[in-house]
Amino acid sequence: MTAYTSDLLKTLSERGYIHQCTDAEALDAAASKGTICAYIGFDCTAPSLHAGSLLGIMMLRKLQQSGHKPIVLMGGGTTKVGDPSGKDESRKVLTDDDISANMAGIREVFTKFLEFGDGPTDAVMVNNADWLDELNYISFLRDYGRHFTVNRMLSFDSVKLRLEREHPLTFLEFNYMILQAYDFLELHRRYGCTLQMGGSDQWGNIVNGIELSRRVDSAELYGLTTALLTTSSGAKMGKTAAGAVWLNADMLSPYDYWQYWRNTEDADVGRFLRLFTELPLDEIEKLESLDGAELNEAKKTLATQATRLAHGDDAAAQAAETARQTFEQGTLADGLPTLDIDPAKLKNGVGILTLTVEAGLAATNGEARRAISNNAIAVNDIRITDPKHTVGESDLVQDGAIKLSFGKKRHVLIRPA
């Protein structure tokens, strides 16, 4: 690996963010000389970003910490088209209302990771619908479409994949790469943005933007990608039992978020500590050199540090404490997810199936029933074997709650209220 002189590239490369870079030396020089401005685009397909987007978010954070200006580009316009990269099938078309609701949720996430404002290194958030919506088809084609050959567009992975697998690629989606290329050009014009970052699946789109800007504006822009993040066993990051690992607290509690990181595979601990926490590298080296069960300490550190960034110190500490009480002491921890229940109902006794469903541990009675026959359901740590079992006031333990568990890891406190 080249020895970089800029803080930015030094940090990014030491921590393992960099996969490919269009012209690392020139970018390094530019970043050492002064403030640069860089962007990453985010889709607006869901009301929150999830752990899969975290790499990008962290890079923008590192960028800002190294004294540069991050731009968060919301794909309000491009989401209407749908990025075919890495996808077999076209995406559902979202309505404008969906998109703007999603954008509002996503905005939340970024306020945790970046400082927004008007200063030279303050982050800004822009929406590409601002310029894409107004494009005039004919003039856009004449001014920009002329710089793309279909020959080359067909050679991109995102397109090739669909063609080879004989899956349909609509003309709408085919245009995506041109629009993203145009975004880069537009951001360069508006903000002097010279760097686009993204996942390795974005390489083609990024390079297109660089080339377009060079041809149209003679601008010299850079691209940098990160390796697509998977766990050591090859699973995609960010998915779990309950669904995606959302970054918004209202979609996934800080406790569950902490748990997600706590359950990291051994082989990923060091890598994740570098990417998703801000601990100094020497400390990380110490943590990852732990052996066997001791590595669990490193996982706890990872979980707490990662949770701090997304949810703040207090929430992280509380999640750690809740986990400690639950898993290490086997006691009831207040911080577990809670379900309030009508005391009158409890007095009469509530069926275990109903309770499991209401607590959100199972989606249907049938699932709860199956879980019971799989030995998965426990009340106050006592296995339930009878689907007709009822829970009542007598099950309330010390601090007036009932602990309902699905498997060894998922617990909910039932409280009369």
Next chain:
RNA sequence: GGAGGGGUGCCCGAGUGGUUAAAGGGGACGGGCUGUAAACCCGUUGGCUAUGCCUACGUUGGUUCGAAUCCAACCCCCUCCA
């Protein structure tokens, strides 16, 4: 517009008149082992007021005692031709 191929459960994919809630695989979840890890082994994987009932193989009708399987129309996708 024409010819041919196709639409099956979370995904892939078998099934071409009955014992089919639908083989097999993947994924996911649970149990065991462990360290809240990986690997491995075992199990589960449509719903319900549950020894029965309901819903389900693109949609709507039809044939039949009986259909994912046969017929008709329609919708959608793919390939080739115009």
